[in-house]
Amino acid sequence: DTKNRKRLIRTRGYWRGRKHKRRGRRGWRMRIWTGNHDMKSIPKKYWKLKRRGTMYTRYINLLNNDAFTKKIRKTPHDHFVWEFKGRVRVRNSGTYTICSKSDDGSRVKVDGKLLVNNDGLHGPEEKCGSRRLTRGRHRVITWGFQRGGGAYQTVYYKGPDTKNRKRLIRTRGYWRGRKHKRRGRRGWRMRIWTGNHDMKSIPKKYWKLKRRGTMYTRYINLLNNDAFTKKIRKTPHDHFVWEFKGRVRVRNSGTYTICS
Numbered sequence: 001d002t003k004n005r006k007r008l009i010r011t012r013g014y015w016r017g018r019k020h021k022r023r024g025r026r027g028w029r030m031r032i033w034t035g036n037h038d039m040k041s042i043p044k045k046y047w048k049l050k051r052r053g054t055m056y057t058r059y060i061n062l063l064n065n066d067a068f069t070k071k072i073r074k075t076p077h078d079h080f081v082w083e084f085k086g087r088v089r090v091r092n093s094g095t096y097t098i099c100s101k102s103d104d105g106s107r108v109k110v111d112g113k114l115l116v117n118n119d120g121l122h123g124p125e126e127k128c129g130s131r132r133l134t135r136g137r138h139r140v141i142t143w144g145f146q147r148g149g150g151a152y153q154t155v156y157y158k159g160p161d162t163k164n165r166k167r168l169i170r171t172r173g174y175w176r177g178r179k180h181k182r183r184g185r186r187g188w189r190m191r192i193w194t195g196n197h198d199m200k201s202i203p204k205k206y207w208k209l210k211r212r213g214t215m216y217t218r219y220i221n222l223l224n225n226d227a228f229t230k231k232i233r234k235t236p237h238d239h240f241v242w243e244f245k246g247r248v249r250v251r252n253s254g255t256y257t258i259c260s
Helices: 065-071 225-231
Strands: 029-032 051-057 080-090 094-103 104-111 112-117 124-131 136-146 152-158 188-194 211-217 240-245
Touching: 080 152, 094 104, 094 112, 094 136, 104 124, 136 152
Parallel strands: none
Antiparallel strands: 029 051, 029 080, 080 136, 094 124, 094 152, 104 112, 104 136, 112 124, 188 211, 188 240
């Protein structure tokens, strides 16, 4: 790649190291938005409205305005939109019926497909939909709105897991939706830690020391103390440890010599 000439190594992006599985919070993720005063149905792009708050709840069982306010304190008294998102675990395959009772309108999607359409202006009204669900986890989204009067939202289901009895749906964890590929920052990730005064070699667990800062640099080419300080302002004059982490792209296979 360098025609056998010595070159500074340029990284193609920060390497993040070992990935740890991120655990979702338990319960339905509930969100509230301020709605428009003239709503007659659920707004199409309600998630672009002003969001009032987010919290997690075990069941969807809100019987009045106070129940919404207890969950999310900034819920308006009228003219608002809600959404519940979660994953439901099915132990026994079969036909399940899901019912949404709401004031005003609501809808329910299972695995991206609309199952219950209870939209529109009305008092507490229940509508149901049925479909076959296989054993495993299924994504469920419930969303609705309240224009004026009393707010109400419950979601029940029945099927093989409930012995065909109507039960509130308990979620097994918040479903995060579509994953977007996170782009790493360009350059070497540089970090500085304050070291011990008696260091004779690189400390074994230097990452547990007091970190002074993080930044990204195109090349590793620091020729004096000022160069370190220009990159990370809080770099001590003496007694410190550094780390550069990145990914290097090799275009041509072969033997490479790396010098530090």
